[in-house]
Amino acid sequence: MEKIDELFELLDSDVKRNINKQAFNDIENVFLDIYSHYDSEKPELVSWVCNASPGHGKTQGLISFLKWVTTQESKTPILLAIREKNLVYEILNRVNKFKPNSIISVDSDNKDIVEKDLFKFQIVLIQHSRLENMALGYGNFYDYKKYKGKNRILIIDEKPNFAHSTTFEIGTKNNVLEWFDDLSEGLDGYSSLTTQWIKSFITMLLAEQLYKNESDVTTKLLEEEEVKSDRGTTLLNIIKEMKKMQIIKVNLNH
Incomplete structure (x- = not known):
């Protein structure tokens, strides 16, 4: 059985x-x-x-x-x-x-x-x-x-009070940012702590956009001040590395 x-x-x-x-x-x-x-x-x-x-x-x-x-x-x-x-x-x-x-x-x-x-x-x-x-x-x-x-x-059983609702699932199996885990797998130079920090940042950006944006169209999540911040710069660098990794994977598969 x-x-x-x-x-x-x-x-x-x-x-x-x-x-x-x-x-x-x-x-x-x-x-x-x-x-x-x-x-x-x-x-x-x-x-x-x-x-x-x-x-x-x-x-x-x-x-x-x-x-x-x-x-x-x-x-x-x-x-x-x-x-x-x-x-x-x-x-x-x-x-x-x-x-x-x-x-x-x-x-x-x-x-x-x-x-x-x-x-x-x-x-x-x-x-x-x-x-x-x-x-x-x-x-x-x-x-x-x-x-x-x-x-x-x-x-x-149930989210404990000492865990923030927006980051409770960050860095877990079956979390809501599995796509980030998949795309960041194999990236060099980024610790698990850094990727967890960036996932928390992504969750915050999404929540902020849902709060501020009254339309059903999203054009830009990162405000100018966030682009210049340490976490904004790190996020954009990681996305660039992700793109490179995906290109390499495609080339290898062909």
Whole structure:
């Protein structure tokens, strides 16, 4: 049985009848990509964004994936940050019912009791507020990070408050600027930090154009002052290099 079929079989029967199978497959393929990347010999630090629209089954897909990882021999550990408290309880109950003692939830009421035992659980559930505190250096992140000597995969349900909405997907798999990643691949002299900076700049330019331009025609995104700025100059230089790369690729293909 294919992995995607295994995941589908782990859905509740009523969900199976109503879920859009193609949307479910697309969502689960993101989770499976994360899983495969983590299980590779030397995984690089990389992030994915599952940018499916609301109502397409991300929560059901997530619960199915969590059930599935508890059945795998590798016992891939996960730290899951959820915004809504009710959803924390729903995930906790459904996964625990499927695989008892595989998952634990940490909240303000039980934190002092359960933190010392987190290493015993493959999946740890927290809310966004705890994730934000740990990002600011409060609490012992190591207790949440490790499971049997392995680093946990961090899955965040919904955009966290400390991530800006226009740059949350920058530099990720399945991001909204995949075309830039494709065209900039192979460029010399530009670090990943520079390309991420430029992608943030592109996103800002597009947002600004949508705000300022009252017509449906766009003639120029870069204002004169931006053309002369460091980031404007860098962006234009990168585009020139991209054009050269495309010409070389075409010549090589012929």
